[in-house]
Amino acid sequence: MSSAGCLALMAVFAAVLAAAAPPPRSSRAVTGSAATVWCPDVVLADGWDPVLRRIMDEGPTAWGDSGVPENTPPPWMDARRYAAGKAFIARHTISVTFAHVHSLYLLLAVPSVLDVLVYTGNSDTPDEAFIRYYDTVQGVLSWYVSDAFTAGSWGFEQLKHVRWMHNLVRLDMNDNKHPEEVREKMRLAGNFTGCPVSAGLRRDLDRPLAARAPRPETDAQPFSQDSNKKSKYMSQYDMAITQWAFVGPLIQFPDRYGIGNATEEELDGFVHLWEVLGYALGIDDRFNFCQGGLGPTLRRARQTLAGIVLPSMRRARPPWEYMTRCMADGLGYVLPGIDFRSQLANMLRVTLDAPSPSVEALLTPQQRTATAGYRGVLSDIKENGGLSDSVSSLFLQLVPTLRSLPKEQVKKLRHRPPHRAEGCYARIRP
Ligand SMILES: *[C@@H]1O[C@H](CO)[C@@H](O)[C@H](O)[C@H]1NC(C)=O
Numbered sequence: 001m002s003s004a005g006c007l008a009l010m011a012v013f014a015a016v017l018a019a020a021a022p023p024p025r026s027s028r029a030v031t032g033s034a035a036t037v038w039c040p041d042v043v044l045a046d047g048w049d050p051v052l053r054r055i056m057d058e059g060p061t062a063w064g065d066s067g068v069p070e071n072t073p074p075p076w077m078d079a080r081r082y083a084a085g086k087a088f089i090a091r092h093t094i095s096v097t098f099a100h101v102h103s104l105y106l107l108l109a110v111p112s113v114l115d116v117l118v119y120t121g122n123s124d125t126p127d128e129a130f131i132r133y134y135d136t137v138q139g140v141l142s143w144y145v146s147d148a149f150t151a152g153s154w155g156f157e158q159l160k161h162v163r164w165m166h167n168l169v170r171l172d173m174n175d176n177k178h179p180e181e182v183r184e185k186m187r188l189a190g191n192f193t194g195c196p197v198s199a200g201l202r203r204d205l206d207r208p209l210a211a212r213a214p215r216p217e218t219d220a221q222p223f224s225q226d227s228n229k230k231s232k233y234m235s236q237y238d239m240a241i242t243q244w245a246f247v248g249p250l251i252q253f254p255d256r257y258g259i260g261n262a263t264e265e266e267l268d269g270f271v272h273l274w275e276v277l278g279y280a281l282g283i284d285d286r287f288n289f290c291q292g293g294l295g296p297t298l299r300r301a302r303q304t305l306a307g308i309v310l311p312s313m314r315r316a317r318p319p320w321e322y323m324t325r326c327m328a329d330g331l332g333y334v335l336p337g338i339d340f341r342s343q344l345a346n347m348l349r350v351t352l353d354a355p356s357p358s359v360e361a362l363l364t365p366q367q368r369t370a371t372a373g374y375r376g377v378l379s380d381i382k383e384n385g386g387l388s389d390s391v392s393s394l395f396l397q398l399v400p401t402l403r404s405l406p407k408e409q410v411k412k413l414r415h416r417p418p419h420r421a422e423g424c425y426a427r428i429r430p
Pocket residue numbers: 025026261262263383384385386
């Protein structure tokens with residue numbers, strides 16, 4: 001699509017929204033803009049945001065851990081904004097959960113992130129993915145419901161643990177004496193030529209994305225200007241893009257996730273929460289995706305989705321489908337409603353508002369019912385302005401259960417064999 005075409009489309013969108021949208025309950029309610037998703041030319045009309053530019057230029061060669069002392073809040077932390085972020089999450093648990101799941105679909109399309117997941121090799125069967133992502137869920141949940149900076153709290157222990165794990169993998173990959181071994185472990189053996197969803201996804205994304213002339217700046221790969229410097233694994237770039245995954249879709253499309261009346265204060269609090277967590281996980285202040293508050297982060301998020309992530313997804317590497325399916329299958333052991341194809345369809349249709357005939361044609365009748373159910377749940381949540389207090393308190397009572405879930409037992413009960421179809425399977429490492 002040309003820039004003019006994009007602008008025209010946006011004007012139509014704005015007019016439709018203005019006509020259809022009820023007056024916001026809060027004068028500062030925020031809604032996402034759909035058309036910009038497909039128009040890198042528009043979101044990049046004024047050039048890349050300087051922080052994002054730095055993340056892309058210098059982030060890939062910068063060591064992924066800043067070295068700040070562990071479990072120490074940043075000097076610039078604002079307790080009021082941080083608390084607003086947590087209150088926002090408590091009110092919108094279901095919305096936040098679905099947004100995070102969709103973010104993983106998108107994040108895995110970023111080549112340097114997928115590389116690390118394949119390398120660590122502990123998420124290439126549904127059983128392993130369940131354990132692997134369950135740890136991620138625990139970490140994130142612990143920071144949402146407890147305090148990461150109070151010694152002895154759940155969030156405190158998780159923060160220490162996650163940073164330690166990251167550094168272990170980082171050292172293993174970067175300081176390995178045998179770089180060819182590292183590259184070998186980043187390759188997932190198998191045959192992916194006939195993965196049906198990848199092919200459908202490519203067709204669906206080609207329609208809105210291919211028409212515009214490719215521009216080198218909007219290429220999916222980060223580009224380092226200093227080619228003498230070697231890219232690092234789990235670099236500041238990877239950390240910052242992961243930070244995008246946690247905040248981007250939610251602040252871009254709160255209404256699409258059933259959050260009809262999010263205020264700027266709430267979304268800004270959520271952004272600040274992840275700014276603080278990013279710092280504590282070792283993101284250098286220069287590369288912190290969430291710096292500057294809601295406005296600049298939103299701009300960066302739009303540019304990241306349209307200019308980096310969706311183009312990556314359009315040419316996702318062969319193991320993308322296999323690894324993402326394992327992720328969804330594994331999360332499905334504990335999260336009801338997470339099914340690889342139906343959530344992909346929901347992300348495309350509901351969140352990104354993209355016509356996705358090829359992916360939808362692959363849905364079984366049961367998956368179709370599931371996507372309709374998802375839309376129903378979201379509109380219910382939206383009608384009610386988030387979870388009712390009773391549901392929220394029920395959820396909070398469930399958290400200790402989630403915390404001490406007998407993982408091995410769940411794994412046995414819910415076991416699913418790895419996906420295997422002709423032309424689409426991985427050779428699982430022993
Ligand atoms: C959003 O709407 C719900 C339902 O009307 C209401 O309970 C809630 O307080 C609202 N939130 C804000 C921040 O206005």
